[in-house]
């Protein structure tokens with residue numbers, strides 16, 4: 272039995288009421304909640320050893336540096352990266368993608384091609400469009416199919432020796448689809464293209480082995496994996512990180528500076544200009560420890576039970592359509608005939624149930640289905656079947672009021 276009641280006690284926020292009702296938090300794909308160990312780590316940092324890192328000889332600075340670098344090692348082990356300096360701290364997924372896109376603006380030429388998938392988050396579309404404008408490279412799209420998966424035959428057709436980069440999310444945030452990234456990486460490598468995988472939505476559910484995947488870049492955000500906002504990770508293979516120019520100039524990323532010439536520091540500092548989110552990085556490590564103690568295998572099995580249960584319950588409702596029915600994580604994106612998703616979201620909130628409504632930063636997917644948006648219920652390992660029952664009752668109430 273998955274110890275969900277014990278786990279729920281680790282999350283103070285799950286005890287609160289919203290609009291007089293017990294909170295049912297089903298917006299985990301937007302951000303996860305924070306366990307007390309992570310909150311304690313943040314309080315401990317500011318209460319006991321807040322200091323700037325890598326610079327001071329004094330004790331607090333040493334302690335902060337040690338904890339921060341230890342977090343980097345935890346992240347390295349979690350993602351099975353070969354070298355600890357292949358782990359770059361970022362402000363989050365969006366920041367990591369922009370770092371790579373900006374670096375590639377110096378490596379691409381007019382007529383080169385880059386490929387993105389139709390299932391992307393805006394943060395994985397817009398930076399590449401900006402990159403294409405700057406370099407004259409051409410953006411190609413792997414189309415999607417009705418069931419919410421990628422059309423891999425079309426991928427074979429658009430892939431060529433002109434392809435320099437391929438970008439795809441590991442799991443779609445709008446639909447939950449788990450993409451065949453191993454196959455994408457293998458095929459891209461055959462034509463000599465690099466691959467960046469956006470792991471923001473996969474990492475709460477799947478522990479990826481980056482060496483085994485042989486991926487060139489992988490990005491994620493701590494706040495979707497029980498950590499704080501404003502911190503994340505960019506993994507890059509050593510040879511790629513050596514090749515890319517630094518993203519920002521500033522302190523911490525230099526070796527020597529004169530007004531004539533600056534030489535850059537080695538990895539990972541070359542990409543970490545300025546004072547980072549020290550506390551956030553440390554708390555990120557604590558969050559990964561917490562989730563690993565529960566175990567990603569167990570989390571995946573339990574969340575799938577929630578997904579199957581929720582899907583079955585929703586399918587019993589007349590006029591309800593679920594988008595994306597494939598191999599997926601615990602995300603259910605749906606609409607009810609004749610009702611705007613926003614209206615459903617507002618009434619659910621009045622009843623204490625938090626879901627996301629709208630286009631989920633993935634307008635191309637909504638355009639594909641010709642809908643303005645969806646209601647998205649996304650589950651985490653601390654949710655329960657009882658909460659799904661509360662949600663279904665609230666949804667039925669909303670449908671009655673709105674139809």
Ligand SMILES: *Cc1c(COP(=O)(O)O)cnc(C)c1O
Pocket residue numbers: 300301363364365366392394395440442443444469470471472492494
């Ligand atoms: C949340 C998310 C992002 C953006 O993450 P930030 O933490 O906002 O930078 C990017 N891609 C996917 C798939 C996401 O789910």
